[in-house]
Amino acid sequence: MSSPTPAKMRGIIQPNANSKDLSFTTLTTPTINPSLGEHLIHVKTCAPCAGELLWPKNFPPPNPHVAGVIISGPKDSPFQPGDEVYARTNYVRPGNAREFTIGVTDELAHKPKTLSWVAAAAVPVSAETAWQILFIHAGIAGDAEADWSAAQDAWKGKRVLVTAASGGVGMWVVQLATLLGAEVVGTCGTANIALVQSLGAKEVLDYRSTNIREWAEDPTKKVDVVIDCIGRQSLEDAWWTVRDGGVVLSIFQPPKQVCPAEYTGTGVKDVFFVMEPVRRHLESITKLVELGTCRGVVDSVWPLEQYEEAFKRLDGGHARGKIVFDLSLNQ
Structure with a gap:
């Protein structure tokens, strides 16, 4: 009793x-x-x-x-x-x-x-935020919420930059984006490089030693989507990495607030949102965790x-x- x-x-x-x-x-x-x-x-x-x-x-x-x-x-x-x-x-x-x-x-x-x-x-806040980024708000799979198959078709081969990739949300974005077939570049500190690589990132940039504006001067480095988890200077610098027609999404602040005055890219969509708790999203994440394909x-x-x-x-x-x-x- x-x-x-x-x-x-x-x-x-x-x-x-x-x-x-x-x-x-x-x-x-x-x-x-x-x-x-x-x-x-x-x-x-x-x-x-x-x-x-x-x-x-x-x-x-x-x-x-x-x-x-x-x-x-x-x-x-x-x-x-x-x-x-x-x-x-x-x-x-x-x-x-x-x-x-x-x-x-x-x-x-x-x-x-x-x-x-x-x-x-x-798990819940970080994973649900990452889920809603990839399946809804980045708009890669369309204007409505995508299912797994549609999202996988849309994200496959996309290059994605994730700032603060060793943080709570960043870790989940790296894992889910990789599962969906995206090519992920993550930023983090020196001590967390191996962790971010283990989560699926193809390339990891040490924010202490890499200037991402200079890194992105090579056009082959440009990304289709920036997913920013930290804001401020990191988000400002990340604008230089997105190719024309891409997406800059932040969960910290509206990206246009820190878009560099001298930025000359065109057709870039900027997105800011606050996640909402949705049972079906978290139940989907539960299944992935139980399969061992994602972890907090x-x-x-x-x-x-x-x-x-x-x-x-x-x-x-x-x-x-x-x-x-x-x-x-x-x-």
């Missing part, structure tokens, strides 16, 4: 919308509205996203990644009490750095059976109480994969 859900729980909160600091505190355990598709989840692990404390005030952080066990939900839900799930929950609800949280049917997926709780928390990477694991140190590691910009909170630690 399962234990009753406690009335109080541990959690991390952002005291107010303008605060860059967090507080570890005791919170009231949330209650669900099954008529809205809500499920109560006992959180096992969660993972923060870089820069989330600077998100707009209507996006209450922290931690949209979550992996845990269903406690209760709608009677007709595909996720029943005891099911192991993971998700990127919607930004408009409180985050998941707490012992119990809420997820709705359309954003949940079954946790890959092959993954530990820690490994599972490293965990940088480090922290107890919830050490959130300050974990966020310092995250915001330092040098994490190799995802930082994960394990709520079973320090209980």
Whole structure:
């Protein structure tokens, strides 16, 4: 017989919308509205996203990644009490750095059976973002969402530059784009070159020693699509690598914001988007993970109480994969 859900729980909160600091505190355990598709989840692990404390005030952080066990939900839900799930929950609800949280049917997926709780928390946000880049927003397979076959036909042979290829999203873009038949060039630091190569990149550029504008002066190096995961100077420099008629896509900022004034390319489409949780995308990713064709990477694991140190590691910009909170630690 399962234990009753406690009335109080541990959690991390952002005291107010303008605060860059967090507080570890005791919170009231949330209650669900099954008529809205809500499920109560006992959180096992969660993972923060870089820069989330600077998100707009209507996006209450922290931690949209979550992996845990269903406690209760709608009677007709595909996720029943005891099911192991993971998700990127919607930004408009409180985050998941707490012992119990809420997820709705359309954003949940079954946790890959092959993954530990820690490994599972490293997947949803990054993988779903990469999926939506390649199957929807880059527009390579058309204006609507593509299925696997159409995407594979469209991406086969395309040259793709992925910036911050050793980061959470970059790793998944490298893997999925390679599976779809693209020729991937990734940028990262010296220590992560072997990792990015192991994920499928045909060429890896050390951003500390390679000027990609100079690298792209050779027309054979030009790419069809830039997928930027870091913004700012890296995105500005990446404009020089795309061939005329190509695509520059960023998940950090609208690419035109940093397009060089002297840039002379023509017909380049620029794209910026914020991913949305979609159950069918994450279930597709689950299948790939269980087949062993894709994987997430965990940088480090922290107890919830050490959130300050974990966020310092995250915001330092040098994490190799995802930082994960394990709520079973320090209980």
